[in-house]
Amino acid sequence: MPTSTGFVFWAALLYVLLAGPLRQATAACYFPAELQGDFVMQSTVTAGGGQVQYSALNISADSIPIWGHCHRRIGTNVLLMDDSGGAICIRCFHLSLRSRNVLSVLTEGLDKCYTSEEAAVCSCPEERRNALPQCPEVPRPEAQGVKPHFREMLLFKTSGLAGEVIRSEYCPLDGRFAFSYTTEDTSDGRRRQALCQRHDSQMENCPVGSGLHFRFRGCAHADHNITFQCLGHWPGPNNQRYLALSEASSTTKTRARYRCALYQEDAATGVISMAFSSDSTCSSDLRSATDGFETLKLTPQGPLHWPQPLDPSPCLFAKWAQGHWEHMAVEGNTLVFRDHRTFTTYTLRCLSTEDATGERALIFGRTQCGEEIYSCIWMKLRGVNVLEFQLGLRSSAYLNESLCVDSNFRDDAWITQGRVEVLRESPCPIAGEYTGFIPDDSGLCAKLYSDCNRPEIMFYRVSACTAEPEVYEEREYRCLGQWEEDGVMYTYTQRRDIGSYECFVGSIVTNSEIYIKEAGEHCQRNVNPLLDGMKLSKRGSCQSPQENSGTSTFSPTRPYPTSPWHSSKKTSLPTRPWKPITGSPKGQEGIQNAVHRNVVNVFSFLCIVTLTAFL
Structure with missing residues (x-):
C-alpha cells in the first residue's frame, strides 16, 4: 500500500517548520494537501497555430517556487511574495480547484508586481471590493460591459504530493455516439470546414469510463483515432459544462496534449454539442458548445431496449431511495450507478422486491457497453441523507430467485452514498x-x-x-x-x-x-x-x-x-x-477492494480492469 498522502503532507509541513527559513509573517499561510503536487501549464504556442509548449511548476506546503511563497490567504485568494531578486514582489492569485487534476489560477498577470500588501489585496479577484475600505470601487464587468482584466491559467496535475500517479476521473459522456466534425480555418477569417459530415465516425467510453475514444472515419482527412483521458468537468456558462482532457494516444499529430472543451446535451434528443479550444486554455477560440476551434455533434447510437417482460417493469425501488446520490441516481424502477473504481456505469432495472421492507430486489443490469446480467441488490437507509447498498456475490445469466438469499451477501461490503440535495439537515452527533x-x-x-x-x-x-x-x-x-x-x-x-x-x-x-x-x-x-x-x-x-x-x-x-x-x-x-x-x-485497501468486489463479480468481463490503489 502506498504511503498515506496525509502522512506525507504533515511530514512535509514539519520539514518546512523545522528546516525552512524563518519569514516575518503575522499568520500561517499554507496550501491544502489537495492543491499540492507537480503541475504543467501552457507556456507558448508555436507560430502558425502549431504545437503547444508547456512549463512545469510545483506547489509545496507553503510556496509555488516560480511565483513566491505563501504570504497571506484571503478566502480563495492567496498573496504570494517573491523576494528572490532583492526587491519585494507581491501578487494576488485566485485559486479554484476544478477537479482533483485541474487547478484554475486567476491573476492580473505575471508581469504585474506590488511592493505594498494593501495594493496587492486590492488587485485580488472576488475580494477587492470588500477586502479593505481604501480599495477603489471597481465597476462590475457584467453590469457595465467592462472586459475583465484577469488572466486565467489552467494547471494540470502530473503527480501528487507524495509523487503518486494522478487518479483518473470519470468521463461525463456515457455510451456510444456517432459524430460529425467541423474545424475552424483561422487563416481564412475563421471559415468553418466540415471535415466529417457522414456519421461513420464514432466516440465511446468503453470498456473503461475514464477515457473517450474518437474514431474518425470517412472524413476529408485520413482515418485516425484519438483517445483522451478525462481530468475533470465543471459548470460553464448558460447551462453548459467545461471538460478537461489529456491525450492518451493518437494515430496522428495533434496540437496539444491537454485540451479544454464545452459541451451541452439536448435533453429531448440526447444529442450532445461539443466544442474544443485551439490550445490548452478554456478561452482560445472557444465561445460556446456549438462554436469553437473544433466542433462536434454527437448523436447517441440506437438505444438498447429492455428485454421482455422488463419494459415496463411493475417493480419500483424503495421510495426513500429515490433521487440523486453521489454516484447513483434512482428514478422509479431504474437505478444508475457509476462505479469510480472500475469506471463502469451500471443501469439496473428492478424486477421484484424480495422482502416487506423493499430493501432487497432482484435486478436486471446492463453496463454502458452493453454487457447484461441478473443479480440482487440490497439497500439500507442509514440516515435521512445516507444509504448503503451492495450487489450479491453471485450473479446469473438467467433470472434466479435464489440470488437474494442471505448467504449471497456480506456484512462488511457496503457502498455508502450521500444524497446530493438533502431532504432535511441532520445534526452532527457531537456538540461543543x-x-x-x-x-x-x-x-x-x-x-x-x-x-x-x-x-x-x-x-x-x-x-x-x-x-x-x-x-x-x-x-x-x-x-x-x-x-x-x-x-x-x-x-x-x-x-x-x-x-x-x-x-x-x-x-x-x-x-x-x-x-x-x-x-x-x-x-x-x-x-x-x-x-x-x-x-x-x-x-x-x-x-x-x-x-x-x-x-x-x-x-x-x-x-x-x-x-x-x-x-x-x-x-x-x-x-x-x-x-x-x-x-x-488499518486494512483500508483490502476492505475497499472487498466493497467493490461484489460489483465486479456481477460483471465478469471487468476482470480486465486493473484496480488502482487509492489514497
Whole structure:
C-alpha cells in the first residue's frame, strides 16, 4: 500500500517548520494537501497555430517556487511574495480547484508586481471590493460591459504530493455516439470546414469510463483515432459544462496534449454539442458548445431496449431511495450507478422486491457497453441523507430467485452514498469544542468544534501545540447522517471545502471524552476507534464560528463537482481524495477492494480492469 498522502503532507509541513527559513509573517499561510503536487501549464504556442509548449511548476506546503511563497490567504485568494531578486514582489492569485487534476489560477498577470500588501489585496479577484475600505470601487464587468482584466491559467496535475500517479476521473459522456466534425480555418477569417459530415465516425467510453475514444472515419482527412483521458468537468456558462482532457494516444499529430472543451446535451434528443479550444486554455477560440476551434455533434447510437417482460417493469425501488446520490441516481424502477473504481456505469432495472421492507430486489443490469446480467441488490437507509447498498456475490445469466438469499451477501461490503440535495439537515452527533493530539505527529494539535446555530456543521482545525497556535489547516464538514452499529457510531459527512464525502467512526466514552477514526469512503467496518482512533476531550459548549476566528482553507468554485452526480444525461461527479487526519484505517485497501468486489463479480468481463490503489 502506498504511503498515506496525509502522512506525507504533515511530514512535509514539519520539514518546512523545522528546516525552512524563518519569514516575518503575522499568520500561517499554507496550501491544502489537495492543491499540492507537480503541475504543467501552457507556456507558448508555436507560430502558425502549431504545437503547444508547456512549463512545469510545483506547489509545496507553503510556496509555488516560480511565483513566491505563501504570504497571506484571503478566502480563495492567496498573496504570494517573491523576494528572490532583492526587491519585494507581491501578487494576488485566485485559486479554484476544478477537479482533483485541474487547478484554475486567476491573476492580473505575471508581469504585474506590488511592493505594498494593501495594493496587492486590492488587485485580488472576488475580494477587492470588500477586502479593505481604501480599495477603489471597481465597476462590475457584467453590469457595465467592462472586459475583465484577469488572466486565467489552467494547471494540470502530473503527480501528487507524495509523487503518486494522478487518479483518473470519470468521463461525463456515457455510451456510444456517432459524430460529425467541423474545424475552424483561422487563416481564412475563421471559415468553418466540415471535415466529417457522414456519421461513420464514432466516440465511446468503453470498456473503461475514464477515457473517450474518437474514431474518425470517412472524413476529408485520413482515418485516425484519438483517445483522451478525462481530468475533470465543471459548470460553464448558460447551462453548459467545461471538460478537461489529456491525450492518451493518437494515430496522428495533434496540437496539444491537454485540451479544454464545452459541451451541452439536448435533453429531448440526447444529442450532445461539443466544442474544443485551439490550445490548452478554456478561452482560445472557444465561445460556446456549438462554436469553437473544433466542433462536434454527437448523436447517441440506437438505444438498447429492455428485454421482455422488463419494459415496463411493475417493480419500483424503495421510495426513500429515490433521487440523486453521489454516484447513483434512482428514478422509479431504474437505478444508475457509476462505479469510480472500475469506471463502469451500471443501469439496473428492478424486477421484484424480495422482502416487506423493499430493501432487497432482484435486478436486471446492463453496463454502458452493453454487457447484461441478473443479480440482487440490497439497500439500507442509514440516515435521512445516507444509504448503503451492495450487489450479491453471485450473479446469473438467467433470472434466479435464489440470488437474494442471505448467504449471497456480506456484512462488511457496503457502498455508502450521500444524497446530493438533502431532504432535511441532520445534526452532527457531537456538540461543543473538543481538542486532542494528532497521532504520530509530534507537536500538532487537533480541534473539533460545532456551531450552535447550524448543528449539522462541524469544523476541524490542525495547529501547533503552543500557547498562541499557528493554524496549518482548517476543514468544514456537513453531517449527512449517522447510525449505530456494533457499539460504535458511524457518521457520514460532506467535506465542504473540497466537496468530497468522508465517513468517520466514533465512540462516545463520556460527555467529555470521545474517540474518532476515519472509516474511508464507504464506512469501513471492523474499525475500533478506542484502539486506533484519536482521543478528543471536551473543552467547551458549542459556539458560533466567529468565535473560532481563523482563515478558512481554499474553497473550490464548485466542490468536486457542483453536483456530484453528473452524466451526459443529467447531473455530476468528480470523486474525492483520501486525506487522513486521524491516521489511515488499518486494512483500508483490502476492505475497499472487498466493497467493490461484489460489483465486479456481477460483471465478469471487468476482470480486465486493473484496480488502482487509492489514497
